[in-house]
Amino acid sequence: MVNAEKSRPGSGLPSTTLTLPGDEPTAAALITAAVEVMGTHGYHGTSVRDIAAAAGTSPAILYHHFGSKQVLLATLLDRGLDMLIAATEQALDLAGDDPADRLRAIVEAHVRVHLEAQRESFLGNSELRALEPGWRRVVVAKRDVQQRIFDRVVRDGVRRGVFAAPHAEDAARFVTAACTSVAAWYRPGGPLGPDEIIRRHQEIALDAVRYHR
Missing domain, CATH: 1.10.357.10 (Tetracycline Repressor, domain 2)
Structure with a gap:
């Protein structure tokens, strides 16, 4: 059986102050992942795929929620x-x-x-x-x-x-x-x-x- 906590998008990432209580969970996971990955590699050193992978989702989902990395x-x-x-x-x-x-x-x-x-x-x-x-x-x-x-x-x-x-x-x-x-x-x-x-x-x-x- 897959552990639900481990399968949740963004699980395992450090929390961030930039998520809000009303955020949709996957959007919150993408924000959390972006802070972690961009904070380490910078905006230009980070791809949409990098953020999506850290969040446990796909680039298509990132585009759905935010439209672009920008x-x-x-x-x-x-x-x-x-x-x-x-x-x-x-x-x-x-x-x-x-x-x-x-x-x-x-x-x-x-x-x-x-x-x-x-x-x-x-x-x-x-x-x-x-x-x-x-x-x-x-x-x-x-x-x-x-x-x-x-x-x-x-x-x-x-x-x-x-x-x-x-x-x-x-x-x-x-x-x-x-x-x-x-x-x-x-x-x-x-x-x-x-x-x-x-x-x-x-x-x-x-x-x-x-x-x-």
Whole structure:
């Protein structure tokens, strides 16, 4: 008798944060497989057949659910940014009125997503260039939404005299770039745990905006 769990599409693959509760199971398996295979070999080093095989299905099924490898990649990047924006907005909503607390909150949210969804974040950052222009505009627009959250928090802190950065938006971009980079270098089990990495990035962010302590 065939074990039902082993025969389920995508069984045996590491889970991903990019599947949603309402996903059809085979579509979810293809998303999971795409994160694993593209994360290892890159978009151009991965074929439709590679993804389908990892998901335990066929290329025809992938085309049925997503239409192309390009649409599948766009889905991954789009969902990743939706997750990041939602986490950051929620953190900001709960942070209160103090500019320093607001900056600490969005830094924590941004860094934590990039640590907990490291493969997904690294894929989103490294494979944006593989998107065709139409899809790239959609994803870049969402990246801009995330950046504008940081811009607003820093500008508000400068306006209120809590931060002294002479170039607020440059400082905000510096902070988001530093927070994003953790997906490229973080190693689970390394000398720094997630909470310490977040704390250090909060301090770096406050230094970058010249916080008056």
